[in-house]
Amino acid sequence: MATQIESRQRVRTDDGRLLDRLVVNVGPSHPSTHGVCRVIAHLEGEVVVKAEPVIGYLHRGIEKMAENRTYLQVVPLTDRLDYVGSMYANWAYCRAVERLAGIRVPERAEYIRVIVCELQRICSHMMGVGASGADTGAFTAFVYAVDIRERIVELFEDLCGARLTYNYVRPGGVAFDLPDGWIEKCRHVVRTLPDRLRELDDLFFGNWIAQGRMRGIGILTPEDAIAWGATGPVARASGITFDIRKNDPYSVYPRLDFKVPVGENGDSLDRARVKLMESIESCGIVDQALDQLEDGPVMAPYVPRLIRPRPGDAYDHIESARGSLGVYLVSDGSPRPWRMKVRSPAFCNLQLLGNLAVGHTMSDLVVILGSLDPVFGEVDR
Amino acid sequence: MTSLLWGLVAGLGGGLAIAIAALFGVWWERKVAARIQLRFGPQQAGPAGLLQTLADTVKLVIKEDVTPRAADARMFRLAPLLVFVPAALALIVIPIAKDFAPLDSGVGMLLFLAVPSVSVLGVLLGGWSSSNTYATIGGLRGAAQMVSYEVPRSLSVLSLIIVAGSMRPTAVMAAWQWWWLPLFAIGFVVFFISSIAEMNRGPFDLPEAESELVAGYFADYTGIRWAVFMMVEYGAVLATTLFASAVFLGGTNGLPGALGVLLLLAKAIVLTTVVIWIKWTFPRFRADQLMGFAWKVLTPLALLQLLLAGVVAIWL
Numbered sequence: 064m065a066t067q068i069e070s071r072q073r074v075r076t077d078d079g080r081l082l083d084r085l086v087v088n089v090g091p092s093h094p095s096t097h098g099v100c101r102v103i104a105h106l107e108g109e110v111v112v113k114a115e116p117v118i119g120y121l122h123r124g125i126e127k128m129a130e131n132r133t134y135l136q137v138v139p140l141t142d143r144l145d146y147v148g149s150m151y152a153n154w155a156y157c158r159a160v161e162r163l164a165g166i167r168v169p170e171r172a173e174y175i176r177v178i179v180c181e182l183q184r185i186c187s188h189m190m191g192v193g194a195s196g197a198d199t200g201a202f203t204a205f206v207y208a209v210d211i212r213e214r215i216v217e218l219f220e221d222l223c224g225a226r227l228t229y230n231y232v233r234p235g236g237v238a239f240d241l242p243d244g245w246i247e248k249c250r251h252v253v254r255t256l257p258d259r260l261r262e263l264d265d266l267f268f269g270n271w272i273a274q275g276r277m278r279g280i281g282i283l284t285p286e287d288a289i290a291w292g293a294t295g296p297v298a299r300a301s302g303i304t305f306d307i308r309k310n311d312p313y314s315v316y317p318r319l320d321f322k323v324p325v326g327e328n329g330d331s332l333d334r335a336r337v338k339l340m341e342s343i344e345s346c347g348i349v350d351q352a353l354d355q356l357e358d359g360p361v362m363a364p365y366v367p368r369l370i371r372p373r374p375g376d377a378y379d380h381i382e383s384a385r386g387s388l389g390v391y392l393v394s395d396g397s398p399r400p401w402r403m404k405v406r407s408p409a410f411c412n413l414q415l416l417g418n419l420a421v422g423h424t425m426s427d428l429v430v431i432l433g434s435l436d437p438v439f440g441e442v443d444r
Numbered sequence: 445m446t447s448l449l450w451g452l453v454a455g456l457g458g459g460l461a462i463a464i465a466a467l468f469g470v471w472w473e474r475k476v477a478a479r480i481q482l483r484f485g486p487q488q489a490g491p492a493g494l495l496q497t498l499a500d501t502v503k504l505v506i507k508e509d510v511t512p513r514a515a516d517a518r519m520f521r522l523a524p525l526l527v528f529v530p531a532a533l534a535l536i537v538i539p540i541a542k543d544f545a546p547l548d549s550g551v552g553m554l555l556f557l558a559v560p561s562v563s564v565l566g567v568l569l570g571g572w573s574s575s576n577t578y579a580t581i582g583g584l585r586g587a588a589q590m591v592s593y594e595v596p597r598s599l600s601v602l603s604l605i606i607v608a609g610s611m612r613p614t615a616v617m618a619a620w621q622w623w624w625l626p627l628f629a630i631g632f633v634v635f636f637i638s639s640i641a642e643m644n645r646g647p648f649d650l651p652e653a654e655s656e657l658v659a660g661y662f663a664d665y666t667g668i669r670w671a672v673f674m675m676v677e678y679g680a681v682l683a684t685t686l687f688a689s690a691v692f693l694g695g696t697n698g699l700p701g702a703l704g705v706l707l708l709l710a711k712a713i714v715l716t717t718v719v720i721w722i723k724w725t726f727p728r729f730r731a732d733q734l735m736g737f738a739w740k741v742l743t744p745l746a747l748l749q750l751l752l753a754g755v756v757a758i759w760l
Binding site: 085086087088109196199200201202203204206207210267270272273275276424425426427 | 477480481482483577578580581646647649650724725726727728729730731732733
């Protein structure tokens with residue numbers, strides 16, 4: 064994998080000129096690759112003429128590891144996929160298992176899942192928006208975003224003891240019921256956050272330098288977004304109103320009232336700002352779900368420790384913070400999945416980088432990469 | 445002979461002043477930035493974390509001094525000096541008390557503008573000799589940026605010289621009147637902004653843009669050599685804010701002795717705080733936007749200021 068690259072290349076253009084190209088190896092360990100992405104950027108002056116993402120530095124073989132574990136033991140593995148949004152991977156996997164084994168989830172558990180996943184969406188989007196801030200040099204915006212995220216991480220810590228890898232959503236329901244006083248705390252957080260989110264919107268997206276850095280940079284056309292299978296905020300920033308919560312409703316989302324923010328231009332500014340707008344909507348969703356929450360069990364009755372689904376396969380997808388996150392499971396009747404495949408939105412969205420970055424400068428490359436918001440745990444799996 | 449000796453003392457004093465400015469500046473920046481970012485900043489080392497920078501300095505001094513194998517070793521080691529010495533020299537022409545500057549030169553204003561420009565060489569050399577693509581890009585960016593921002597910076601100081609009728613900084617400070625504030629408002633803003641660009645600080649810190657170029661032209665430096673680059677940045681902040689307070693904001697306002705020095709320092713600290721405030725509020729420019737800003741916005745404004753100053757000078 065590690066290939067030595069020559070930092071200067073002499074190329075002959077079509078009209079016969081000789082050009083010196085500078086080849087810059089960005090990553091795998093670099094301040095703005097948000098993990099371990101490596102991009103080989105070919106520059107002419109400061110303009111990128113070619114950018115190839117090299118992935119796989121965080122490959123742990125999670126899909127293969129799943130084949131040697133029981134269905135319940137796989138849940139902690141899914142935490143490590145998208146480590147900025149563990150709840151989603153938990154939920155997507157559990158939905159696939161439930162579909163495979165025919166488990167019905169109690170209503171209270173469904174509500175709790177919606178609540179934690181919408182909180183997780185804010186959490187994850189704040190990392191995304193903050194990263195866009197850090198990429199453009201607005202470190203203060205990053206700290207503000209992380210501070211907002213911290214409020215939610217504290218809620219999660221109260222809920223299940225973990226701040227990053229929760230292992231909270233389990234096949235059949237959720238691991239524990241909400242602790243005492245959690246609902247009030249949560250309600251306070253989701254009612255105060257919209258103001259803080261708007262403050263961050265003013266602080267960062269209202270700044271003329273930030274707008275100058277991100278507007279018109281890396282424009283993704285709606286046609287390209289569909290052709291490349293982009294989903295989530297990346298696709299919605301290009302004006303595509305595709306959201307699985309609306310288009311293929313699951314869980315209790317049909318009973319909740321919310322809007323799906325879309326962008327107009329499909330540039331880096333829209334991609335980053337759509338995330339912030341979605342976070343404000345998520346606060347409303349959590350508030351409604353807390354109102355509708357009723358008492359009841361949080362785990363389906365009689366879910367065995369060793370789930371042995373009948374031979375067959377199942378696929379289920381949910382709208383994660385990055386887009387359509389799907390899990391495909393094949394069972395051979397044993398207590399272990401015969402095959403697990405994750406459809407990772409971050410992986411699909413990252414493919415766009417090579418196209419979007421061409422013609423922009425090296426500084427724009429990191430802005431575009433940041434606006435695609437890849438999480439490499441999920442890209443490399 | 446005495447003048448040579450005095451020059452040596454003044455130069456060493458300049459170097460020492462930079463070191464002290466860096467010690468205080470880093471701490472002050474951490475504290476101010478922390479307040480902006482809902483944090484506390486250093487608290488544990490000494491009262492209010494004052495000794496934190498000292499601890500960091502000790503750490504930097506005992507670090508391994510690495511010269512990359514592919515680097516042009518002699519040039520690589522020379523670059524920090526080439527950046528540091530001009531920055532220290534620029535300090536000695538600044539009037540720090542009533543009618544007193546360590547080097548009370550008749551062309552002090554010109555010296556202040558010209559000498560730090562030599563730093564460009566060090567930046568370019570540091571970037572080039574590292575033989576690292578990030579450092580090379582950073583060095584080239586730095587050279588382009590520092591040369592471009594020289595123009596509005598010099599023009600805005602030139603308008604001062606026209607009205608004051610002297611290039612001696614102490615004379616300019618002595619000639620200061622309160623109506624200089626509205627008259628040179630544009631010039632002061634232009635000088636301040638282009639000085640921030642000149643010292644490679646945010647939002648103009650492209651040569652060392654950490655999100656794209658890791659640390660730019662000093663990406664490969666370690667330990668004390670790295671610290672020298674950082675110190676120069678604070679040295680430049682000190683020089684700029686002292687100079688701006690002295691000639692644009694009235695300096696000591698005619699107060700004699702220590703009182704005047706304190707007033708000057710107070711103005712400089714306020715300006716330093718503004719420099720830090722700007723850095724931690726604004727995102728970073730892109731290279732082309734940065735150049736456009738220098739040539740399309742700041743230079744015309746500086747020319748306007750020059751025109752204004754010329755008219756006033758004739759009218760006087």
